[in-house]
Amino acid sequence: RKEVEQDPGPFNVPEGATVAFNCTYSNSASQSFFWYRQDCRKEPKLLMSVYSSGNEDGRFTAQLNRASQYISLLIRDSKLSDSATYLCVVNTGRRALTFGSGTRLQVQP
Amino acid sequence: ETGVTQSPTHLIKTRGQQVTLRCSSQSGHNTVSWYQQALGQGPQFIFQYYREEENGRGNFPPRFSGLQFPNYSSELNVNALELDDSALYLCASSLRGRYEQYFGPGTRLTVT
Numbered sequence: 001r002k003e004v005e006q007d008p009g010p011f012n013v014p015e016g017a018t019v020a021f022n023c024t025y026s027n028s029a030s031q032s033f034f035w036y037r038q039d040c041r042k043e044p045k046l047l048m049s050v051y052s053s054g055n056e057d058g059r060f061t062a063q064l065n066r067a068s069q070y071i072s073l074l075i076r077d078s079k080l081s082d083s084a085t086y087l088c089v090v091n092t093g094r095r096a097l098t099f100g101s102g103t104r105l106q107v108q109p
Numbered sequence: 110e111t112g113v114t115q116s117p118t119h120l121i122k123t124r125g126q127q128v129t130l131r132c133s134s135q136s137g138h139n140t141v142s143w144y145q146q147a148l149g150q151g152p153q154f155i156f157q158y159y160r161e162e163e164n165g166r167g168n169f170p171p172r173f174s175g176l177q178f179p180n181y182s183s184e185l186n187v188n189a190l191e192l193d194d195s196a197l198y199l200c201a202s203s204l205r206g207r208y209e210q211y212f213g214p215g216t217r218l219t220v221t
Contacts, residue, residue: 044212046211095154099153
């Protein structure tokens with residue numbers, strides 16, 4: 001079983017739609033959680049950290065459920081520029097970030 | 110503030126050869142991590158360097174080695190290249206004790 005699992009998509013949504021991505025992780029000792037965004041053939045960029053209380057940054061909302069070992073990302077009012085791969089990332093307190101394989105989002109006009 | 114930089118951008122090597130990839134960390138960051146990203150996959154952790162010493166290693170063979178220099182820049186060396194080593198190699202820098210890592214643009218290595 002993969003340490004971090006994501007639905008690969010693609011999610012094809014119209015501009016203005018709300019879309020949600022989910023992710024599960026297997027290591028209950030995981031301590032820190034992130035969403036990264038990766039455009040085609042580019043490096044991953046930190047989108048937001050995910051806190052137990054949930055957090056919001058503009059159109060983006062992230063939630064963490066430690067009991068279910070589940071992380072979510074909600075994007076409201078989708079823009080064409082949101083088209084990318086979204087990577088769910090977990091840190092277990094070791095040195096490494098553990099990445100999911102990513103969920104592809106395509107926002108269509 | 111200068112971001113993470115990597116060189117070269119692209120590289121083509123032949124199976125059995127050796128390669129060195131370079132990374133300069135973001136200004137003020139003292140920890141460097143290296144990742145390998147195969148097509149369609151998330152990045153996989155290779156190792157991390159702090160204070161010029163390896164500080165953690167993923168599931169990669171010893172022919173993957175690295176260095177960190179006093180100015181926090183780093184090198185990734187891969188010996189005896191195999192076809193499966195073809196990938197995007199990403200360097201990420203961070204502050205010691207912080208979990209957020211910031212990535213450079215990567216080096217795309219093709220092994221033929």
